[in-house]
Amino acid sequence: xxxxxxxxxxxxxxxxxxxxxxxxxxxxxxxxxxxxxxxxxxxxxxxxxxxxxxxxxxxxxxxxxxxxxxxxxxxxxxxxxxxxxxxxxxxxxxxxxxxxxxxxxxxxxxxxxxxxxxxxxxxxxxxxxxxxxxxxxxxxxxx
Amino acid sequence: xxxxxxxxxxxxxxxxxxxxxxxxxxxxxxxxxxxxxxxxxxxxxxxxxxxxxxxxxxxxxxxxxxxxxxxxxxxxxxxxxxxxxxxxxxxxxxxxxxxxxxxxxxxxxxxxxxxxxxxxxxxxxxxxxxxxxxxxxxxxxx
Numbered sequence: 299x300x301x302x303x304x305x306x307x308x309x310x311x312x313x314x315x316x317x318x319x320x321x322x323x324x325x326x327x328x329x330x331x332x333x334x335x336x337x338x339x340x341x342x343x344x345x346x347x348x349x350x351x352x353x354x355x356x357x358x359x360x361x362x363x364x365x366x367x368x369x370x371x372x373x374x375x376x377x378x379x380x381x382x383x384x385x386x387x388x389x390x391x392x393x394x395x396x397x398x399x400x401x402x403x404x405x406x407x408x409x410x411x412x413x414x415x416x417x418x419x420x421x422x423x424x425x426x427x428x429x430x431x432x433x434x435x436x437x438x439x440x441x
Numbered sequence: 442x443x444x445x446x447x448x449x450x451x452x453x454x455x456x457x458x459x460x461x462x463x464x465x466x467x468x469x470x471x472x473x474x475x476x477x478x479x480x481x482x483x484x485x486x487x488x489x490x491x492x493x494x495x496x497x498x499x500x501x502x503x504x505x506x507x508x509x510x511x512x513x514x515x516x517x518x519x520x521x522x523x524x525x526x527x528x529x530x531x532x533x534x535x536x537x538x539x540x541x542x543x544x545x546x547x548x549x550x551x552x553x554x555x556x557x558x559x560x561x562x563x564x565x566x567x568x569x570x571x572x573x574x575x576x577x578x579x580x581x582x583x
Contacts, residue, residue, distance in 0.1 A: 324485065326515045345517060369483075409517075409537075413545065417561040420535065420547045425556065 308353060309393035312401060315380055318357040318391065319364035320344070320430065321438075322372040328432045337432035339375045344423035344430075346406040354392070354402030361433070362440035363399035373434040381429040387422055464509045468500050471514035475521060486516035488539070496521040496538040502567045508574040525577055534577045536570050546573050 320343055322328045327343035346355055358364030358374075365371045382389050382403055394400035406422060407415040472493050479487040488496075496514075500523065503509055513524045523536040531551035536544060542565045550558040562569065 326513075342515065342517060342522075347518060409520075413561040413563055416537070416545065417547060417559055420561070421549065421556055421559045424533070424549060428554075 307395035308402060308404065309395035312379055312391040312393060313383070315378055316359070317376050317378055318359065318382075318401065318403075319361045319374050319376050319433070320355075320357050321364040321368055321374045322432075322435070323368055325372050328373060328375065328435050330435045337435050339427040339430040339432050341420065341423040341427045343375065344403075344406070344426040345419060346408055348408065348410070351408055353394075354404040355406055357391070357401050357403060359399045359401060361438060363397070365438055365440060366400070371438055373432065373436055374438055375430045375432045377426060377430040382426065385422060385425060387418065389422070465501070465506065468509055468512075468514065469497065472497055472521070475514070475516045479516065486518055488516050488519050488521050491541065492519065492521055492539055495541040496523065498541075499536065499538060499544060499567050499570065502571075503574065504568075504571045508571065508578065525574065527577070530577075530581055532577050534573050544570060546570055548573055548576070 320327075320339075322343060324342065327340055329338050329340055331337050344355065350356065356364075356367070357377075358366070361374050364374050379391050382391055388405050390404045392402050392404050394402060407419045409416045409419045475486075475488060476490065476493045478484055479489075479493075500509060500512075508525075511525065513526075515522050515524070519539060521538040523538070524533065525535075526533040533547075533549045533551075535547040537547070538544060543563060544565070544567060545561055545563050546569060547561045548559065549556060
């Protein structure tokens with residue numbers, strides 16, 4: 299199951315310092331910690347799946363939008379746009395032309411192309427996870 | 442020797458020859474869970490039965506088996522990822538299993554928030570994983 303419902307059209311680039319939300323589609327996208335330690339985001343949350351290669355990694359401009367296409371979730375995390383675009387990997391964030399509350403992280407490498415892209419995909423996914431905040435590890439039911 | 446005595450000796454020998462059986466059981470259970478999840482009709486990740494068996498074989502050949510303590514096993518698409526992370530040392534290792542006899546190993550070292558070393562190697566020598574884990578578990582030089 300892809301996190302985006304249908305092939306989407308990439309819209310305008312987002313360069314503002316806004317917060318984006320990434321749904322935890324799977325349990326291992328995040329790790330619960332015992333308080334007072336904060337929960338953490340894991341690298342799987344930022345690995346691009348083959349199904350999503352055409353547009354990019356799905357993110358929401360709102361928490362609600364981040365979980366919109368998931369039948370269930372394990373919470374969500376947040377990351378700011380500059381934390382993504384400041385990496386030396388030509389990543390960009392683009393709006394979904396068909397949904398103003400939805401966006402994509404573009405130019406993420408796929409694991410499966412070569413060992414070089416696998417190394418880049420892992421380094422980037424781990425770095426984005428470190429730059430993210432796990433907002434909740436509980437299932438999020440938007441109102 | 443009585444039957445009871447033989448059973449006790451067998452049990453003791455087993456403890457000596459299969460170190461950390463609880464960890465090995467955990468690994469098996471994690472792989473069983475992956476296989477079970479993969480059979481669901483809406484599975485996001487579906488490694489094949491061969492991939493699960495390949496992962497089992499690779500992990501059983503990690504030496505010493507104490508290296509398995511703390512590893513995390515997850516599926517990603519058709520692959521199985523076995524990962525080790527240490528926040529204090531900044532080191533991490535991920536073994537990617539998909540097609541026998543191939544094994545891919547990623548390692549990363551983060552120092553003061555910066556990635557100072559990272560790479561992926563493809564190998565058919567299972568011993569390379571144990572070698573990389575020796576690096577992972579090696580204490581930092583003072």
